[in-house]
Amino acid sequence: MYDKEKIIPGLIIFFFVLTFPFWYNLGQAAYKTPEPKLPVNVKKCIEDTKWMRANHMEMLNEWRDMVVRHDMTHYVNSAGKNYEISLQKTCMKCHTSKKEFCDKCHVKVSVSPYCWDCHVAPEEVTNGQ
Numbered sequence: 001m002y003d004k005e006k007i008i009p010g011l012i013i014f015f016f017v018l019t020f021p022f023w024y025n026l027g028q029a030a031y032k033t034p035e036p037k038l039p040v041n042v043k044k045c046i047e048d049t050k051w052m053r054a055n056h057m058e059m060l061n062e063w064r065d066m067v068v069r070h071d072m073t074h075y076v077n078s079a080g081k082n083y084e085i086s087l088q089k090t091c092m093k094c095h096t097s098k099k100e101f102c103d104k105c106h107v108k109v110s111v112s113p114y115c116w117d118c119h120v121a122p123e124e125v126t127n128g129q
């Protein structure tokens with residue numbers, strides 16, 4: 001009664017068509033992931049990388065308040081390590097290029113923090129790296 005020869009390939013094609021948007025989007029998502037250039041001589045950020053990815057904006061706000069409002073100069077991370085609170089001297093000491101790091105993500109999500117109107121970004125090295 002049933003024509004197995006036709007139904008099985010038919011089902012396979014149907015399944016592919018049904019799930020196509022899913023596979024297609026997967027490819028797109030992977031393509032769009034920004035690739036900030038990470039430091040080479042250090043392995044760890046101040047806090048966990050995933051946490052930093054999601055929370056660095058709040059962290060920077062908090063840092064500014066600590067300095068400007070509470071006269072604090074140092075930040076102790078969750079592992080007990082002490083850092084001087086400074087966008088320029090601490091963050092940018094490891095992340096030596098605003099262009100290759102900060103901007104790589106920010107351009108993709110269309111944010112352009114105004115911080116650099118006042119804070120000095122590291123000089124960009126232009127020897128082809």
Ligand code: HEC
Nearest residue numbers: 036038039042043044045046049052053056090091094095
């Ligand atoms: C001691 C060096 C060091 C300092 C200081 C530092 N970072 Fe990092 N940061 C790193 C390293 C190394 C990584 C990548 C870690 C990894 O590969 O898991 C990283 C990762 C990140 C990421 C995630 C990148 C990604 O690919 O998702 C963000 C965002 C970030 N840092 C922002 C900051 C900010 C903002 C500051 C200052 C508040 C800061 N970092 C200070 C070394 C540092």
Ligand code: HEC
Nearest residue numbers: 036053056057060091095101102105106109111112113115
């Ligand atoms: C892994 C990707 C990534 C990296 C690297 C990164 N950022 Fe961001 N940053 C984001 C995203 C995504 C947002 C927007 C979050 C939102 O819309 O809430 C953001 C927002 C911000 C904001 C808030 C801006 C606003 O208008 O809300 C500041 C400040 C900021 N980033 C500073 C930095 C600095 C400084 C660096 C480099 C040391 C850096 N970021 C590196 C992804 C990144």
Ligand code: HEC
Nearest residue numbers: 060061063064067068085086087088113114115117118119
């Ligand atoms: C109008 C100028 C101006 C802008 C714009 C600005 N800042 Fe600041 N920021 C200052 C000044 C002035 C201080 C105080 C410096 C001090 O007391 O050492 C400061 C202090 C800080 C500090 C603590 C000390 C340091 O040297 O890093 C952080 C962190 C900080 N700002 C982050 C940010 C971030 C993030 C942005 C963008 C979202 C931003 N600032 C935008 C002027 C500015």
